[in-house]
Amino acid sequence: MSSSLNTTLSNAQTEAAATSPEGPKNQPVRKAKRASGVVGLLLQNRKASIGAFIVVFYVLVAAIGPYLVPYDPTEIVARRHMPPSWEHWFGTDGYGKDVLSQTVVGARSSLATGFIVGAIVTVIGILIGMTAGYMRGRVDDFLSTVINIVLIIPGLPLLIVLAAFLPAGFWSIIFVLSVTGWAWGARVLRSQTMSLREKDFVASAVTVGEGKLRIMLREILPNMMSIVVAGFFGAVNYAIGAQAGLEFLGLGNPSNISWGNNLYWAQNNSAMLVGAWWTLIPSGLSIALVAFGFSMINYAIDEVTNPRLRSQRQTAQILKGQPAKVRKSRATPVLMEGTEG
Amino acid sequence: MSEQRDLVLDVQHLTKHFPMGGMRDARKVHAVEDVTFSIPRTEIVTLVGESGSGKSTTARLISRLIEPTSGEVIYNGTDVLKSQPRGASLDYRGDVQMVFQDPFGSLNPAHTIGYHIERPLLIHKKVSGRKELRERVLDLLNTVGLGPAEETAEKFPYELSGGQRQRVGFARALSVEPKVILADEPVSMLDVSIRVGVLNLMKRLADDSGLSFLYITHDIASARYISDHTNVMYAGRMVEGAPSDELVHEPAHPYTRLLLSAVPNPHAGLRTQETVARGEIPSLIDPPPGCPFAARCPHVMPVCREVMPNAVTIAPNHWVRCHLYGDGGVSPLPTAANSVG
Numbered sequence: 001m002s003s004s005l006n007t008t009l010s011n012a013q014t015e016a017a018a019t020s021p022e023g024p025k026n027q028p029v030r031k032a033k034r035a036s037g038v039v040g041l042l043l044q045n046r047k048a049s050i051g052a053f054i055v056v057f058y059v060l061v062a063a064i065g066p067y068l069v070p071y072d073p074t075e076i077v078a079r080r081h082m083p084p085s086w087e088h089w090f091g092t093d094g095y096g097k098d099v100l101s102q103t104v105v106g107a108r109s110s111l112a113t114g115f116i117v118g119a120i121v122t123v124i125g126i127l128i129g130m131t132a133g134y135m136r137g138r139v140d141d142f143l144s145t146v147i148n149i150v151l152i153i154p155g156l157p158l159l160i161v162l163a164a165f166l167p168a169g170f171w172s173i174i175f176v177l178s179v180t181g182w183a184w185g186a187r188v189l190r191s192q193t194m195s196l197r198e199k200d201f202v203a204s205a206v207t208v209g210e211g212k213l214r215i216m217l218r219e220i221l222p223n224m225m226s227i228v229v230a231g232f233f234g235a236v237n238y239a240i241g242a243q244a245g246l247e248f249l250g251l252g253n254p255s256n257i258s259w260g261n262n263l264y265w266a267q268n269n270s271a272m273l274v275g276a277w278w279t280l281i282p283s284g285l286s287i288a289l290v291a292f293g294f295s296m297i298n299y300a301i302d303e304v305t306n307p308r309l310r311s312q313r314q315t316a317q318i319l320k321g322q323p324a325k326v327r328k329s330r331a332t333p334v335l336m337e338g339t340e341g
Numbered sequence: 342m343s344e345q346r347d348l349v350l351d352v353q354h355l356t357k358h359f360p361m362g363g364m365r366d367a368r369k370v371h372a373v374e375d376v377t378f379s380i381p382r383t384e385i386v387t388l389v390g391e392s393g394s395g396k397s398t399t400a401r402l403i404s405r406l407i408e409p410t411s412g413e414v415i416y417n418g419t420d421v422l423k424s425q426p427r428g429a430s431l432d433y434r435g436d437v438q439m440v441f442q443d444p445f446g447s448l449n450p451a452h453t454i455g456y457h458i459e460r461p462l463l464i465h466k467k468v469s470g471r472k473e474l475r476e477r478v479l480d481l482l483n484t485v486g487l488g489p490a491e492e493t494a495e496k497f498p499y500e501l502s503g504g505q506r507q508r509v510g511f512a513r514a515l516s517v518e519p520k521v522i523l524a525d526e527p528v529s530m531l532d533v534s535i536r537v538g539v540l541n542l543m544k545r546l547a548d549d550s551g552l553s554f555l556y557i558t559h560d561i562a563s564a565r566y567i568s569d570h571t572n573v574m575y576a577g578r579m580v581e582g583a584p585s586d587e588l589v590h591e592p593a594h595p596y597t598r599l600l601l602s603a604v605p606n607p608h609a610g611l612r613t614q615e616t617v618a619r620g621e622i623p624s625l626i627d628p629p630p631g632c633p634f635a636a637r638c639p640h641v642m643p644v645c646r647e648v649m650p651n652a653v654t655i656a657p658n659h660w661v662r663c664h665l666y667g668d669g670g671v672s673p674l675p676t677a678a679n680s681v682g
Binding site for chain 1: 401404431435438442446448450451460461464465
């Protein structure tokens with residue numbers, strides 16, 4: 001076993017030196033090639049493909065779905081709690097509104113909240129985390145304290161309190177989620193900035209005369225893009241889930257159509273008691289699927305940027321006797337104890 | 342260190358104490374203690390010493406990456422530590438450049454080679470217009486022997502070898518037309534076979550472009566090969582300084598002799614080399630008074646453990662800090678039996 005294993009492993013390693021497989025020719029496309037290299041690696045990754053498929057599907061639904069839905073989701077179009085039929089694919093809810101239309105239209109509000117909050121949270125995290133990590137000293141002491149305080153405040157109760165005091169609405173929820181959600185990303189980026197700022201390329205940028213802002217944004221930030229992107233997807237996930245949670249508790253604007261509100265109305269109309277499962281499943285499953293999709297993308301990013309994880313998976317495949325699946329690899333697979341056998 | 346010459350850089354009593362870091366820990370690491378030396382125009386001056394002797398810290402102090410505890414850095418007749426605020430002025434950055442030890446860490450993996458050289462040109466306004474910028478970049482790459490420059494400029498750091506990266510480091514330092522380059526162990530991480538190429542590059546630049554170099558190394562043989570004057574550092578202090586040839590042939594300080602005995606001598610045959618002293622560099626945390634080399638010195642006297650000897654001039658341009666020489670000293674040691682060459 002071990003000898004055949006070794007040959008397969010060394011095959012996997014031959015790509016190691018080939019991160020620049022092209023010769024010195026094709027200069028103009030080099031930059032594009034590098035960019036597509038990361039995307040290409042992600043597309044090769046099964047987790048990323050699944051995640052991307054789900055997310056893209058829902059983004060399309062949110063973008064064009066509302067123009068295609070058969071009924072106005074706010075209109076009463078049939079009898080109450082009608083099970084799925086050809087006329088109403090997902091049935092009708094406790095008021096006689098079309099559930100399919102509600103689910104499709106709800107995607108827009110839920111995803112919009114997710115992406116907007118994700119973007120805000122990421123930007124705040126970059127600003128505060130990088131400032132703290134780069135400046136160090138007093139500035140870091142102060143910002144770290146703020147980060148830690150926000151981190152230890154129990155999230156959901158604060159969300160509920162804030163949401164209860166603010167006027168119910170789309171932007172209130174975005175504000176509440178942004179205020180409570182930025183600290184985790186800031187903390188991760190702070191520590192990453194602290195380690196990157198000690199690198200010689202930062203020191204050499206200083207001796208060349210680069211300004212602080214430029215060093216942070218052009219020298220340090222590009223080197224932690226994978227963390228920033230992963231943090232963004234994580235934040236989108238958090239926002240979609242938390243928005244649904246708040247709305248389910250009745251803290252959103254109940255006239256807004258979103259997955260969380262759909263669940264809220266289903267609960268209010270005793271869907272479970274009367275057995276109308278079709279009013280719960282579409283929105284609930286959508287939330288779960290989108291979260292699953294983003295998580296898959298994040299796992300894939302982790303795998304692509306952390307060669308150790310990738311090589312473990314490949315090693316597992318080799319040991320299962322599927323060497324054909326080992327493709328481009330830059331990493332030396334690490335055999336973990338106990339995997340042989 | 343007595344003769345008055347045209348000095349580019351004059352370092353006087355430079356001292357750096359690092360705090361230990363703990364809140365109640367008042368102890369200090371004495372990384373650099375009372376370092377005094379100067380760099381004449383168009384000459385290469387070496388700082389030699391083993392790891393932890395404060396060589397790199399000295400370079401970082403001069404380049405103002407870190408602020409010294411006390412001392413003066415006199416550049417063109419003015420003390421830049423006093424005349425400029427924290428962090429250096431752009432003028433000083435333009436005149437005093439640095440090349441780093443680790444060629445794999447000193448280039449930003451996110452940027453092309455061309456970008457690394459463009460930035461200093463743009464910051465210091467050395468060019469007007471895109472076309473001239475491009476020409477200067479290619480010009481510099483050719484100067485340091487990185488042709489074909491068109492191709493190299495488009496490459497990313499990971500596509501270059503260690504030696505090529507170090508040449509990029511020199512090209513970047515040269516781009517702003519500096520007067521002094523601080524080269525912090527520029528060859529220590531390079532393959533032996535390409536070291537001479539980088540050393541010759543430095544030599545050529547000093548001869549042709551009128552540049553002055555501070556060359557930092559732990560390899561006393563390369564110091565002799567490349568530099569005009571060599572200063573020996575031990576545990577943060579300067580212990581001896583002499584013209585490079587003289588230092589190798591007539592070392593005065595016992596530590597210099599130890600360094601020389603570590604250089605393999607091809608003419609010595611199988612005869613075992615004399616070991617002058619054993620042991621490690623002492624702890625730099627609040628060191629006791631006296632000569633730092635006392636613990637390892639084969640000629641140690643009681644006075645060595647109490648008083649740090651003053652610099653004594655024993656030949657033109659040759660001085661030493663050792664109790665064996667000077668007023669209270671015993672007779673000088675016999676000429677070293679073990680010098681290289």
